Every structure is written in C-alpha cells, then in structure tokens.
Amino acid sequence: MNTPSHAVVNLSLLASWQPQAILPIVIGAVLPDVPMFVMYFWAKQVRHQSDRQIWTETYWTPFWQNMTHTFHSIPLKLLGIAIAHLLGWQLLEILFLSALLHSLGDFPIHNHDAHRHFLPFSNYRFISPLSYWDPRHHSRIVSLVEKLLVLVASFYLFPILDSWIARTALVAVNVAYLSGYFSRSITRKCVQAKIQHEIG
Numbered sequence: 001m002n003t004p005s006h007a008v009v010n011l012s013l014l015a016s017w018q019p020q021a022i023l024p025i026v027i028g029a030v031l032p033d034v035p036m037f038v039m040y041f042w043a044k045q046v047r048h049q050s051d052r053q054i055w056t057e058t059y060w061t062p063f064w065q066n067m068t069h070t071f072h073s074i075p076l077k078l079l080g081i082a083i084a085h086l087l088g089w090q091l092l093e094i095l096f097l098s099a100l101l102h103s104l105g106d107f108p109i110h111n112h113d114a115h116r117h118f119l120p121f122s123n124y125r126f127i128s129p130l131s132y133w134d135p136r137h138h139s140r141i142v143s144l145v146e147k148l149l150v151l152v153a154s155f156y157l158f159p160i161l162d163s164w165i166a167r168t169a170l171v172a173v174n175v176a177y178l179s180g181y182f183s184r185s186i187t188r189k190c191v192q193a194k195i196q197h198e199i200g
C-alpha cells in the first residue's frame with residue numbers, strides 16, 4: 001500500500017483502543033518505508049539522480065533492498081513487540097504493532113517487488129498475483145479498493161482524532177487520492193521506472 005494508507009488504516013484499527021498513542025501508531029505505520037524515503041532523498045538531493053535511475057537502479061541495489069526488506073521483516077517486529085512488552089514500554093509496543101500491520105498490509109499486494117517477509121530466518125518472498133502499483137497485476141482494482149478502504153477508515157477516524165492538524169492531514173490524504181494526484185504524478189513515474197527495470 002501507499003505509505004499514507006498504512007497510517008490511516010492503522011490509526012482506524014488502533015486509535016480508538018489506544019487514543020493516547022496516535023503518534024507511535026503513525027510512526028510505526030510509516031517506519032517500514034523509511035529506508036525508501038532516505039534512499040530517494042539521498043539519490044535525488046545528494047547524487048542528483050533522475051527518478052528513472054532511482055527506481056530502475058538505485059532502489060534495486062543490494063544495500064537498499066536489504067534495508068527495505070529488513071524494515072519490513074515480520075519476525076523483527078514480533079521481537080520488538082515482545083521486548084517492549086517485557087520492558088513495559090507500552091507506546092513502543094504499539095509502535096511495533098503498527099509497523100507489523102504495515103508489513104501484513106503489504107504482504108498480499110506486492111508481486112515481483114515482494115519483500116523477504118521473514119528475515120533474518122528465511123529469504124522466502126510471497127509473489128502475489130496482485131500489486132498495488134503494477135497495472136499488469138490488477139493495480140487498478142487494488143488501488144481503487146485501497147482508496148475506498150482509506151475513505152471508509154477516514155469517516156470512522158475523523159471524530160476520534162481531536163487534533164485539527166491530524167484531521168487536516170486526513171482530509172488532505174483523501175483529496176490527494178480521490179483527485180488522482182498520487183496516480184498521476186508520483187506513482188506513475190515509479191510504475192514506469194519499475195516496469196522498465198523488470199523488462200530491462
């Protein structure tokens with residue numbers, strides 16, 4: 001899923017149960033994708049690479065693949081939950097729980113770019129017939145379902161959030177999704193570059 005979707009879905013699942021943990025839930029929802037953002041920022045701002053080079057070359061180098069897959073590892077999240085629980089650090093436990101939900105949310109909608117879900121114990125990757133970004137693997141339907149899921153979750157979530165910053169961000173995410181901003185600008189560039197990588 002797109003990163004903002006993870007934040008909205010995770011908040012809708014966890015925030016009413018843990019209203020004091022809005023920030024840890026959001027951080028946990030975003031955390032697995034952090035290496036990708038760092039990679040993009042470094043490649044773009046420091047190395048001055050084009051989007052095409054970033055998504056066809058840099059993203060696929062072993063270092064950035066290992067980072068992305070490690071941050072998406074399910075066992076490492078379970079370990080984090082267990083350690084935080086034993087230490088009695090509840091907010092950290094919720095953060096790792098939210099990060100675990102991110103990994104589980106990605107599981108069924110990644111095709112050839114599937115993560116190694118069970119690092120460091122196994123290199124197994126579930127190659128789903130569905131993809132959230134690749135039109136050759138039903139991304140149009142998957143992304144429609146993702147947007148509807150975010151919209152429904154947002155209606156549920158809006159009254160629970162008591163900060164106007166959070167409410168504004170929630171509306172902004174939905175406006176961006178429903179106006180097609182994501183698919184027109186960001187995602188399309190990535191889709192084309194990733195497909196070129198696979199074909200090339």
Ligand SMILES: [Zn+2]
Pocket residue numbers: 001032033072102106
């Ligand atoms: Zn992810």
